[in-house]
Amino acid sequence: MNLGISRSQILALALMVACIALLPLVLYPVFLMKVMCYALFACAFNLVLGYAGLLSFGHAAFFGTGAYVGAWTAKALMLTPELAILCGGATGGLLGMAFGFLAIRRQGLDFAMITLALAQMTYFFYLQAPFTNGEDGIQKVPRGDALGVLSLEPDMTMYWFVSAIFLGGFGFIYRIVHSPFGNVLKGIRENEARASSLGYRANSYKLIAFGLSAFLAAIAGATKTHVFGIATLSDVSLETSSLVLLMALLGGKGTIFGPIVGAILVVSMESKLATMGSWVMIAQGIVFIACVLLFRRGIVGEINRGLRTSL
């Protein structure tokens, strides 16, 4: 049982913070911001997949809701970015509670299919809703001034803003996972009947975890919208749901740092291979197969097993 932070975790965290601080000197900051948004999304997804053992196939609904609500509140209501992002997060969280309320009554494949169906309904809602402009999306979302004073237009200012959100979200997830609540969640994942017999109301725990995960996924979506200034249908699409699943599995589900590694890999492949034409999908497929065959626990999962750490 590790309630405190272990030495290897401190090392990994220090490495991550150092990377966040130094990488913009060599890599393009907008690319790094995108990685961080997806990493937060993947961490949030991992909260239900890795720690509650629920395979959600509809997390794009929350990510996209965050993106659309964040975009709309920033553009139409002229909210400052942090408020717009919180609005997006809150809406996503509420939607998550509603979806969770329906879906957690079932497990395994049924659960996945219910979340998928609800996510598709969400997709068609955004396709039709007038405020989203259909397939044109919400364009030209202003980055605005953080707290009403600090302009986020320069990429580097935006970068620190996104870093703060990412680290905040990551810290929040870390606390959730290592709290008594998180331990109960893991207990439910391992043996739900036993956890119930000990007096824990398993469904309530799962519902709260699902809601928190949806909230953080929506925060990630709203942040991404502010980085790029657009919210479009691809954010709520089925593809985004499968992408985040790929990130979590690739990095290692049920590990703290795994989803981040997965997000780095997937986003890098998407953008670095964009110039190679047909290879993006093929490379993603090959990497996924290699991952499943060679390191079934994901990259960080295998490192943990090899080095006996709990990253």
Next chain:
Amino acid sequence: MNMIRDYSARRLIGLAALAASISFAPASNAQEVFRIGYMVDLNGPTSALTGPGAAEAAKMAIEDFGGSVLGKKIEMIVADHQNKPDIGSAIAREWYDAKGVHAIFDLSQSALALAVKDLAVPRKRVAIFTSAMSSDLTSKSCSSNTINWGWDTYSNTRGLSEAIVKNGGKSWFYLTVDYTFGKMLESQSQAMVKQAGGTVLGSSYAPLGTTDYSANLLQAAARKPDVLAFANSANDLVNSLKQSVEFGVTARRALFVFQVPDADAVGLKSVQGAQFVDQFYWDMSDETRAFTKRFTQRMGKDTPPTGPQANAYGAVMHYLKAVKAAGTDNADAVMKMMREMPINDFYTKNARIREDGRVMRDMYLLEAKKVEDSKSRWDLFKVVQKIPDGSAFQPATDSECPLIKK
């Protein structure tokens, strides 16, 4: 730290290979070359319409131009936006900011085109759309740094509707894909039908990605329209067209977004007699046939170029000519020169660019040939009439573009 025995070397090798596969190639020096970007859907649903063929046509333009401008070698980077506007706009940002790209071409998705427009203007760079169809690009979302080279929803609906009504197709029924794109096509066409003296009998909506159109087609058949209009595209169009033949719908068929690869996919039998508007058909003239011959040789297959692929050549060529004539890569000067110079290439004759970025080109009303008139696989269409000098496009007086002085 002890390695556990079964943590085999194989896994480590796999891990190392994976890490190595993500390499970050350093950007080469932007000063020595003149760089332009070509962003398109290389694998997705619109890749037959634009895709690798369009990128190849752009390359042909660079070669025909001579390969260098302002004393620098022209380099074209190609990227796949994967139909995700965030991927596309991230690439566009990087191209403009870090790679010194002067102009980005194609952007074959309206959402992405709109996003890149917002990137190009403050950075004083150029973006030229050669396949995106939103008429907003040259109306309320126009800019001084962007051009729409070819068709848009206006030309493909209004021009077509007017021509068909004048030709005797008075009563219209619409089969519309149920989202903004379909509704935009439908409403623009209906406005023109009514203006030209036709009547609208009704519409039937089907969600994106529908495979069974029987309910919609029965509704259409019951109203007995002169014209059945298909306000959809790509797979939806192919499926609904095929089924309309199976259901024996005899009405004249109007298509808003139609191209050679679609006709090949549906089969001429299902589409014969259907009318639509395009900027280009490969068998229009000797020049277009000559271009088609070169193009198909380079592509290694016999599919003739589409309108957006011809646009790719035309846009890159005209842009490079303007850079040469202006003697600078400054976007304002280049844009000014592009507007001053008439556009002339293998399929465009003396077209001009209006203040809102609209290329005032000739458009063509095309008709799919009867099966018995088609001599070969690609002998698919015939030109019914020319819609000259930009008259297929939204008139300047109706444009919501603030750059047009009224």
